[in-house]
Amino acid sequence: MSAAPVLRVSNLHKHYGRLHVLRGIDLTVDRGEVLVMIGPSGSGKTTLLRCLNFLEVYDEGEVWFGDELVGYQRNRAGRIVRDRESHVARVRARMGMVFQGFNLFPHMTVLENVIEGPVIVQRRKREEAISAAKVLLDRVGLADKVDAYPSKLSGGQRQRAAIARALAMQPEAMLFDEPTSSLDPELVGEVLDVMRNLAADGMTMIIVSHEMGFAREVADRVMMMDHGVIVEVGRPDAIFNAPTEARTSEFLRRVLH
Amino acid sequence: MGYSWYWQIIWDYRAVFFRGAVVTGELTVGALAIGLTLGLSLGLFRSSRIVVLRWPAAVYIEFFRSTPILVQLVWIYYALPILSGIQMGNVTSGAVGIGLHSAAYVAEIFRAGINSIDRGQTDAAKSIGMRYGQLMRRIILPQAVRRMIPPLINEFATLIKLTTLGSVLAVDELLHESENLINNTYRPLEVYTALAVAFAVIIFPVIYLSQRLERYWGVRA
Numbered sequence: 001m002s003a004a005p006v007l008r009v010s011n012l013h014k015h016y017g018r019l020h021v022l023r024g025i026d027l028t029v030d031r032g033e034v035l036v037m038i039g040p041s042g043s044g045k046t047t048l049l050r051c052l053n054f055l056e057v058y059d060e061g062e063v064w065f066g067d068e069l070v071g072y073q074r075n076r077a078g079r080i081v082r083d084r085e086s087h088v089a090r091v092r093a094r095m096g097m098v099f100q101g102f103n104l105f106p107h108m109t110v111l112e113n114v115i116e117g118p119v120i121v122q123r124r125k126r127e128e129a130i131s132a133a134k135v136l137l138d139r140v141g142l143a144d145k146v147d148a149y150p151s152k153l154s155g156g157q158r159q160r161a162a163i164a165r166a167l168a169m170q171p172e173a174m175l176f177d178e179p180t181s182s183l184d185p186e187l188v189g190e191v192l193d194v195m196r197n198l199a200a201d202g203m204t205m206i207i208v209s210h211e212m213g214f215a216r217e218v219a220d221r222v223m224m225m226d227h228g229v230i231v232e233v234g235r236p237d238a239i240f241n242a243p244t245e246a247r248t249s250e251f252l253r254r255v256l257h
Numbered sequence: 258m259g260y261s262w263y264w265q266i267i268w269d270y271r272a273v274f275f276r277g278a279v280v281t282g283e284l285t286v287g288a289l290a291i292g293l294t295l296g297l298s299l300g301l302f303r304s305s306r307i308v309v310l311r312w313p314a315a316v317y318i319e320f321f322r323s324t325p326i327l328v329q330l331v332w333i334y335y336a337l338p339i340l341s342g343i344q345m346g347n348v349t350s351g352a353v354g355i356g357l358h359s360a361a362y363v364a365e366i367f368r369a370g371i372n373s374i375d376r377g378q379t380d381a382a383k384s385i386g387m388r389y390g391q392l393m394r395r396i397i398l399p400q401a402v403r404r405m406i407p408p409l410i411n412e413f414a415t416l417i418k419l420t421t422l423g424s425v426l427a428v429d430e431l432l433h434e435s436e437n438l439i440n441n442t443y444r445p446l447e448v449y450t451a452l453a454v455a456f457a458v459i460i461f462p463v464i465y466l467s468q469r470l471e472r473y474w475g476v477r478a
Contacts, residue, residue, distance in 0.1 A: 055380055085388055093386025103381035107399050117385035120395055162381075169385055 006031050006066065006173050006204050007052060013060035014047055014228075021047050022058070023228040029173070032202045036215040036236075039225035040251055045208045048225070049175050052206065053095045054088055065091055066172070093121055096166030100178040102158040104150040110137065110161045111146045117169045129168070136164040140194050156187030160194055173204040180211060212256060216240050224248045266444050267451045274455065277434030284352050284420040284430055291356025292416065296363025303368050314364065321361035327422055330354040334426050351423035351430075359416050366412060370405035371397060403474045410467035414460045431455065 007029040014022035021044045029035050037045045050056035052063055054071035063070040068091050073083045105113050111133055118129040137143055140160040150158055159179055166174060176195065180188040192214050199205055199218050209215060215222050215236060222239040224231040224247070232245045243249045267274075302314035321329070333354045338344040345353065374397050382392035424433035435452045439445045 053384060055383060089383070089386045089388045092383060095384075097380075097384035099377060099380060099384075101375075101377050103375075103377035105378065105381070105396055116395065117387075120391055121386040165381075165385065 004031075004066070005029060006033075007206070008064040009048075009052070009061070010064075011061040012048070012051060012058055012063065014044075014051060014056065014058045021228050022051070025061070025228075025230060027223070027230065027233075029204060029206060031204055033220045034199045034205045034207070034218055035221050035223060036207045036209055036219040037223045037225060038209070038212070038215060038251070039231070043225040044228040045225050046177055049177050049206060049208050052175060053092045053097060055097075065095065089121075093117070093169055094172050096163075096169060096171035096174040098159070098162050098166055098174065098176045098179045100181050102150070102155070102162045102182075104158055104162055104165070106150050109147050109149055110142060110153070110164075113150070113161060114165045114168045117165065122169065133164070133168055136167050137161070139197075140164045141190070154187060155183045156190045159183065159191045163191075163194055163198075167198075173206065174198065176205065176207040176209070178208050178210065180209070210255065212240070212252070224251065226251070260446065262447060263444060264447055266442055266447055270438055270442070273434050273438050274431065274451070277429060277431035278455075280348065280423075280428060280434075281417070281420050281430040283348060284355065284423050284428065285417050287349070287352030288355035288359055288416055288420070289413065291353060292359030292363050292412075295356070295360035297367055299360060299364035300367025300371070303364060304371050318361045318364050321358055322365075326355070326358045326419060327425065329358055330422055330426060333357075347426040347428045348423070351420070351426050351428045355416060355419050355422070358419070359412065362412055362415075363409065366405055366408045367401075369408075370401035373404050374400050407467045407471040407474075410463060410470070414463045414467070417460055417463070418456065 005028040007027070009025050009027040012022050012025040013020070025044075025048055037048070039045055047056055051058045052065070052070070054063075057071065062072075069083075070091055071083055071088055072080050073087070075081045104110075105116065108116065111130065114133040114136060115126065115129040118124045118132065119126055134143070134146065137146055140163055142157060142160055142164065145153060145157060145161070150161065153161065163179075179195070180191050183191065188211070192211065195205070195207070195214075196218055207215075207219075217236075219236045221233055222236045223233045224239065224243070224245070226247050231247050232239065232243065239248065240252065243252065299314045299318060302310040303318065305311050305314075330351065333345075334347065334350040378396055378400070379392060382396040387395065420430055421432040423430045424436065427433065429437075431452060435448050439448050442448070
């Protein structure tokens with residue numbers, strides 16, 4: 001792995017009113033690394049993930065994506081202030097994100113969903129974007145659904161289309177927010193297969209997931225969160241077989257029973 | 258009840274109705290233009306993150322929704338000229354008054370349409386690097402407009418009916434022309450009945466269209 005981390009989070013804090021949901025997160029993610037975040041619901045995993053591309057505004061600490069500070073900038077007086085919207089958007093475009101609820105654009109076909117970012121945001125030629133999109137859709141097994149509307153797809157197909165939409169931006173990292181949690185059990189496998197292939201291709205991936213088998217198999221590191229802090233981080237075999245923290249073994253006992 | 262109807266009178270004075278219909282049309286078009294443009298801006302302002310846009314829009318909308326339109330019309334025609342020196346003719350006053358009133362409701366339809374779109378759509382659009390303008394134009398509005406059109410058409414039907422309030426400013430729209438006609442012919446039953454039927458014939462297709470669109474888009478959404 002290269003020397004400079006893709007993502008560097010330091011002392012990250014987030015409040016919702018009086019609720020302190022992230023309490024000092026420190027984390028680095030290297031290029032090509034697959035990090036899976038686990039932990040009980042309400043532990044702050046999703047909030048942390050959404051802070052990484054500034055869908056959630058954090059109120060203390062720093063998130064660095066490569067050499068860009070996410071969401072903030074230093075003004076002439078040297079003070080840290082909110083970044084311009086256009087620059088936030090540009091940084092965001094370099095990270096792909098996949099959501100629990102798919103969030104495909106329902107008024108567009110699968111192909112139109114996938115080329116929307118390249119054509120509108122990156123201003124690439126439509127024909128180029130279409131041929132690139134078709135390659136991607138073929139890769140996620142949706143070559144025959146190019147002209148279908150999202151409402152005609154199964155949950156697994158929708159999520160694979162959403163992954164293709166994110167990949168079309170040629171992101172340097174991919175964020176997955178519980179990508180299989182709203183799928184019927186028999187459709188989980190097809191989405192995990194796509195993610196497995198992505199990981200094998202060397203994509204940097206940060207995944208919030210309850211799929212412990214997948215985490216054990218694909219993750220380079222597993223990170224356990226609880227109450228807005230990182231409980232422990234380690235290699236999957238260490239976390240799953242010999243957790244050092246009582247909270248981790250307690251959580252794993254409950255989800256794996 | 259031995260009332261003997263005399264429908265011939267409606268035909269004899271048909272020119273009066275046509276004249277009134279033209280003025281009703283003028284009021285409608287004027288009020289609609291004001292209501293739509295002002296309403297759309299107010300709706301956007303009210304959904305804005307910027308306080309100096311959001312706050313005045315909210316005050317405007319709530320003020321116009323919580324006062325009677327009849328009072329608003331009379332105020333614009335009689336009070337505004339004294340306070341500001343702006344003296345508009347009665348037709349203009351009517352159109353402006355109904356338009357300003359309607360804008361408050363259009364703004365709420367617009368805001369409700371935007372708010373009805375799932376937050377995940379905004380998240381997804383932002384995650385592929387869209388800025389606010391792009392995500393509004395490409396993602397949110399195309400979906401919101403479908404949900405806004407049926408209630409907007411309903412508002413249009415309401416607006417046509419509201420134009421009869423122009424009669425209190427002596428605007429010669431359909432109702433006022435009818436009243437004038439009754440004063441000359443002493444035939445209120447025929448005239449008012451014909452007036453009601455005329456409005457129904459104009460407005461029913463509008464309401465029907467709105468319902469059909471709602472069902473059509475409801476099925477496809």
